[in-house]
Amino acid sequence: MMKIALPNKGRLSEEVRELFNDAGLEVRVRGERALTASLGGEFEAIFVRAQDIPEFVADGAAHAGVTGWDLVNEAGRELDLLMDLEFGRCRLVVAAREESGITSADGVKDGMRVASCFPRLTQEFFTKRGQQVVVVPVSGAAEIAPHLGIADIVVDLTSTGSTLKMNGLREVGTVLESSARLVACKRNDSEAVHRLDELKQALGSVLAARGKRYLMANVPRRALPQVREVIPGLNGPTVVDIMNGGDYVAVHAVVPAKTIYRTINALKAVGCEGILVTRIERLMP
Numbered sequence: 001m002m003k004i005a006l007p008n009k010g011r012l013s014e015e016v017r018e019l020f021n022d023a024g025l026e027v028r029v030r031g032e033r034a035l036t037a038s039l040g041g042e043f044e045a046i047f048v049r050a051q052d053i054p055e056f057v058a059d060g061a062a063h064a065g066v067t068g069w070d071l072v073n074e075a076g077r078e079l080d081l082l083m084d085l086e087f088g089r090c091r092l093v094v095a096a097r098e099e100s101g102i103t104s105a106d107g108v109k110d111g112m113r114v115a116s117c118f119p120r121l122t123q124e125f126f127t128k129r130g131q132q133v134v135v136v137p138v139s140g141a142a143e144i145a146p147h148l149g150i151a152d153i154v155v156d157l158t159s160t161g162s163t164l165k166m167n168g169l170r171e172v173g174t175v176l177e178s179s180a181r182l183v184a185c186k187r188n189d190s191e192a193v194h195r196l197d198e199l200k201q202a203l204g205s206v207l208a209a210r211g212k213r214y215l216m217a218n219v220p221r222r223a224l225p226q227v228r229e230v231i232p233g234l235n236g237p238t239v240v241d242i243m244n245g246g247d248y249v250a251v252h253a254v255v256p257a258k259t260i261y262r263t264i265n266a267l268k269a270v271g272c273e274g275i276l277v278t279r280i281e282r283l284m285p
């Protein structure tokens, strides 16, 4: 059995499950508080705290795991990075009180106290810059530390910046950019490496499909050159005859989801009809 460590709760857990489900590895939990679940086939999920996943995987208790890049770096364990899963994006930033007068990381003075749930990364960041700060490790809610007089500065995760702002803090530097990653144990045997490569392809095909749409349209033959410019597709659009279609042919193509609105308008403008757009479940170029 291939064991994959997944976050049991918190921000990443939902999206991880959704991704695995979409990849055909349906998370079949046996009850609310189950510690493990079958993912179908040879994969089994073990649910642990996101923070503990780097340790679990590095120690070989799981062959691979999904957790935040911030947590992987904080753990400082040797792991193989297999892929960026592109969700759970956030940044680990240095923040100071609005009224502190500090506007960049250079403004942090020697001897200042820095509260963080990421003491290792915080220490490393300031040491590398030649700044001697006192790191105050906390296990949560670092943003309130300056208000309690526990620290002058915080190093905390942010995605929109609204929590920092709400707490009267200003972002003054970036320690690390993070997102959810699939990581693997360095001691996996070749069979496990092979299985994980298949997993990586399955997850990758779902991620690739999310940003794309499948588009079909009936196109007047004379408009084909213009249509080719509008939808280059994966390998150029597929053009097929329509039975009794007269001047019309059918065009199928994979197009970026982001620009679908513009694409449809451009197709209509050159006389396309019967335009149909659908989601793609998996895409393996």
Ligand code: AMP
Pocket (backbone or CB within 6 Å): 007, 009, 010, 011, 012, 050, 067, 068, 069, 070, 071, 088, 089, 090, 157, 158, 159, 160, 178, 179, 180
């Ligand atoms: P949680 O289990 O909710 O503490 O969060 C686990 C992970 O979610 C963090 O370590 C980050 O990798 C990720 N994350 C994504 N966005 C944010 C955010 N805005 N604040 C904190 N963590 C975030």
